[in-house]
Amino acid sequence: MAHRAISHFLPVFLLALVGAVIPAAAQQPCESLTSLDLPGVKITLAAAVPTGPFVLPGPGSNADPVTVPAFCRVVGVVKPEVNFEVWLPVNWNKKFLAVGNGGLAGNISYRAMLVPLERGYATGSTDTGHTAKEETWALGHMQRVIDFAHRAIHVMTQADKAVIQAFYGAAPAHSYFQGCSQGGQEALTEAQRYPRDYEGIIAGDPANYWTHLYTGAHLWVTQATQKDPASYIPTSKIAVLAEAVNSACDALDGIKDGILNDPRRCHFDPSTLLCKNGDAPNCLSAPQVEAVNKIYQGARTSDGRQVFPGILPGAEDGPGGWAFWITGSEPGKAGHTNLGMPFLRYVAFEDPAWDFRTFSFEQKPGFDSDVEFVDNKLGPIFNNINPDLRAFQANGGKLIQYHGFNDPDISPLNSINYYQSVAEFMSRDGGQSDIRSFYRLFLVPGMQHCTGGPGPTHFDMIDALDQWVGQGKVPEQIIASHLTKGAVDRTRPLCPYPLEAHWKGNGSTDDAQNFVCAAPSP
Numbered sequence: 001m002a003h004r005a006i007s008h009f010l011p012v013f014l015l016a017l018v019g020a021v022i023p024a025a026a027q028q029p030c031e032s033l034t035s036l037d038l039p040g041v042k043i044t045l046a047a048a049v050p051t052g053p054f055v056l057p058g059p060g061s062n063a064d065p066v067t068v069p070a071f072c073r074v075v076g077v078v079k080p081e082v083n084f085e086v087w088l089p090v091n092w093n094k095k096f097l098a099v100g101n102g103g104l105a106g107n108i109s110y111r112a113m114l115v116p117l118e119r120g121y122a123t124g125s126t127d128t129g130h131t132a133k134e135e136t137w138a139l140g141h142m143q144r145v146i147d148f149a150h151r152a153i154h155v156m157t158q159a160d161k162a163v164i165q166a167f168y169g170a171a172p173a174h175s176y177f178q179g180c181s182q183g184g185q186e187a188l189t190e191a192q193r194y195p196r197d198y199e200g201i202i203a204g205d206p207a208n209y210w211t212h213l214y215t216g217a218h219l220w221v222t223q224a225t226q227k228d229p230a231s232y233i234p235t236s237k238i239a240v241l242a243e244a245v246n247s248a249c250d251a252l253d254g255i256k257d258g259i260l261n262d263p264r265r266c267h268f269d270p271s272t273l274l275c276k277n278g279d280a281p282n283c284l285s286a287p288q289v290e291a292v293n294k295i296y297q298g299a300r301t302s303d304g305r306q307v308f309p310g311i312l313p314g315a316e317d318g319p320g321g322w323a324f325w326i327t328g329s330e331p332g333k334a335g336h337t338n339l340g341m342p343f344l345r346y347v348a349f350e351d352p353a354w355d356f357r358t359f360s361f362e363q364k365p366g367f368d369s370d371v372e373f374v375d376n377k378l379g380p381i382f383n384n385i386n387p388d389l390r391a392f393q394a395n396g397g398k399l400i401q402y403h404g405f406n407d408p409d410i411s412p413l414n415s416i417n418y419y420q421s422v423a424e425f426m427s428r429d430g431g432q433s434d435i436r437s438f439y440r441l442f443l444v445p446g447m448q449h450c451t452g453g454p455g456p457t458h459f460d461m462i463d464a465l466d467q468w469v470g471q472g473k474v475p476e477q478i479i480a481s482h483l484t485k486g487a488v489d490r491t492r493p494l495c496p497y498p499l500e501a502h503w504k505g506n507g508s509t510d511d512a513q514n515f516v517c518a519a520p521s522p
């Protein structure tokens with residue numbers, strides 16, 4: 001009897017001992033996470049949120065509550081001022097998926113955390129170390145600039161993983177990162193600079209060639225349309241341009257559907273729209289034609305060097321097209337201008353009185369050009385164009401990159417350039433020339449910046465990535481849908497570059513089953 005009693009109690013005793021010896025492996029109640037002792041990290045709030053309605057925190061959030069599964073909400077800050085939240089679902093799928101930011105960040109991406117949370121992922125986001133309330137956040141604050149440029153996502157990731165370990169008593173089986181635009185830049189930052197943070201990364205429309213994007217696109221477009229007031233294109237003329245592009249190029253891919261399958265094949269000449277008898281609503285004036293040409297051709301110096309590739313023709317129309325990014329409702333209101341000028345004014349030139357008209361792409365004798373000045377000052381901390389992804393690949397990393405083929409903000413050609421640079425680098429010294437074993441680029445025909453446009457813009461990259469990392473299922477194609485009023489009216493496969501979707505010649509062109517991913521026809 002005595003022996004039985006001892007053997008009955010032994011496992012309990014051992015469990016208690018294990019708990020005492022390895023405290024990191026023990027689960028902790030949500031509320032107790034505020035006392036978690038992590039170097040350089042302060043947890044300010046840890047609260048259990050029940051299943052049901054939840055009002056998203058933060059400025060700009062819709063006051064209407066969203067429906068959430070039960071989770072533990074943890075709010076914290078990594079020194080000096082990198083604010084972050086990590087949400088820990090009660091029904092955890094044993095994985096972690098962090099989400100990125102947009103624009104110049106400055107807010108935690110609460111809404112983007114909802115999808116992973118609903119799917120059972122522990123999820124995290126950071127404001128990247130500053131708040132977007134003041135345009136001047138960077139002025140005199142180099143630490144904020146560095147945190148925003150590359151440090152914040154990394155230190156958030158470390159803090160998130162420590163909180164996950166403490167709450168569940170286990171590390172995530174897999175860790176993923178997803179972001180578009182600035183979030184795509186963050187995604188490629190992680191792959192290049194912190195290759196052991198994530199085994200799976202989704203980089204959408206990435207702003208990874210940061211200094212050249214800000215000078216060679218945001219500033220270039222602003223100068224092209226606003227330096228001379230006569231070159232400004234009113235929003236009312238965008239539909240005219242879009243229609244002319246479609247009539248010249250839509251049928252080049254064999255399907256008249258308002259989508260250019262590969263807009264690089266479209267060589268539309270804007271001068272065909274030149275007004276013949278003075279300015280009119282259905283034509284472009286000579287300065288407007290010149291502005292459109294500059295936008296399509298992209299920034300070049302007078303000796304022909306490309307600073308950043310141009311916007312491709314197609315999908316100019318619509319609320320996420322040129323009306324938002326290139327013209328705006330009036331001069332000074334374009335997306336390129338709103339995003340680019342504050343960064344150049346306060347971070348690059350650190351001069352509140354800086355005027356975009358004074359920027360020169362040309363080298364003055366004996367001096368650097370303004371492009372070189374911005375490069376030298378900010379390139380090393382902001383740019384992520386390093387083609388060496390060996391450490392990420394060696395860590396088992398899988399990278400899915402996608403880019404709207406008609407992105408009017410960040411040219412998709414930049415994504416192609418980066419992808420090709422990686423392919424070239426990785427094939428050196430007899431290395432692997434087919435990088436598609438760990439890195440795939442999906443160009444999305446007819447998609448604008450991260451979303452919107454006439455193309456199939458709804459797709460699930462999270463599932464594709466998870467199946468690739470978790471089950472070794474290679475994404476040979478990703479089915480994308482086009483929705484009208486919430487209903488799917490067209491599906492198409494997205495294909496890993498350089499493959500593209502080819503119609504088989506039979507069946508509906510609105511059904512992905514009638515397409516194959518194939519090499520482009522010569």
Ligand SMILES: [Ca+2]
Pocket residue numbers: 249250251252253254255256257258259260261
């Ligand atoms: Ca077409």
